[in-house]
Amino acid sequence: MNWICWFLVGLVALTTVLQLITPRLMAPGECFSVTIPAAQAHDPAIKAITGRYSLVTVGVGVLGAVLVGWTGATIPLVGAPTAGQVALVLLGALLPVAGSFGAMVWARKAVEALKIKRHWVDAPIEGVAVLDEDLPRPLSMAWDLLYIPVLLWVGVLCAWTYPALPAQVPMQMDLAGQVSRAVAKSPLVGAFPLVFALFMAAVFIVSHWWVLRSRLAVEPDAPHGSALASALFNRAYSQVLVAGGLVLVAVLGTVIPLSLAGVVSLAQAGVWALIVALVFAVASVGIAVVYGQSGSRLVRRWQGGQGAGDGTRAVATTLDGHWHLGVFYVDKDDGALVVPKRFGVGWTLNYGRPGAWVATGLLVLAVVGLVAFSLAMG
């Protein structure tokens, strides 16, 4: 297998591992997006459901990796891959995500049924706010001003390298390292690295803003500790977002114009991009493993591994019914735009608020705009 195959297989493996550990990163009172009594997190039936989810996740992960690896090995070193090969690689890459999601939806239904069977009842839904000025705060948006010198540097580099661009600018290479796609030199091509850096910076800035706007995951049964853990998680995540985003934009914004001008090869640029992306991914996964979703693992450690509360009441701040398919949150009476995920690490939008639809629309427009810009280059 060539290095691209290994990279793709590694990507599928990383995705599978993330999906596999996700149930263990959640608060003990949240099981596949369903609230259960925290003290019942080790119920044998819950363990059996988690086991089946894990089995399916590993199964589709291995299948995806084999598909990607096998297809990747058949791609010729010289020349572009066929449409069929690209489709198979995409299928292999998406299979673990889709399969694991399907398993989660099944597990959610199973936990809901178990909740009824065991007579676990929902405690009254409570909203909890901890008004403490001393809680750790995420990095402020002022840090994002650092993108200005970085983007200025990318702009200057684009202008500086533009005269050195060849008549046919290399944009894509085959597995043998030979250029397989080139476009005619134009101001649009020269500006591509800056547009790409702007897009990346915008994504990181919006993600940072999400962290600042998100509500803390405060557990009604342990408000002080969960608020502190959630605040620590938010701060750590904001640090990785700001530092990782700045480094990623700076590195990509430097190596792309240099590769277009032929100062470095496309392969060298790709290796740099992969290294930075890998460091960023490892840091993100590290936070997830150390803190857990919204600091839930911290809370569990502080509690000595025992969940708070009694054995029959499921304590929650949002209704199970507001979580569609376990991942889409819709509550028009909730003032929050950004809320912690019930399944997964990070945040999601409250689609009961118009702002969530506007934000999603803007993201789609930005992606479409970037693709349109790439096509306009020729």
Place this chain on the structure above:
Amino acid sequence: MIITVEKESTEPLYQQLRRQVVEAIASGVLVAGDHLPSVRALAAQLGVNMHTVHKAYALLADEGFLTMRGSRGAFVADRPKDADHGDLTALHDALEKAAVEWRARGGEGPRFLETAQAVAQEVFSPRTREVGVLAVEKDAVEKDGEAALGGSAAPAMGEGRA
């Protein structure tokens, strides 16, 4: 300070919020000049509509407990040095209403006075109010996370205090 609202309670959400802010001021947990979260931030954290928080803040401002300073948000107002006539009238009316309802249900006068005195002692006891919620809980969290995390170790405002 912790604010907890029960979303399915018969008590309206804005009243729950108002009551807890008033209790926090009475107990000394909130003092004059303290800054409260913005309407948007508190609504997002509590998972309630922004109108709910706005209504509670507006009511508290009308009652003189908060001052609204435009975009800077809500602050706890200074306490008047002496209760004015309006405050005493409101107090008289509230006591009268409670006494009348108590009597209408067949309650006796001495029992009413005994209960009113106990409530007043609880509310005006400086030791109970100043030590019970924040000082102990906050120190516990800072020094030892476990101490504040044990089940219901952190009572919400409005619940029983030591």
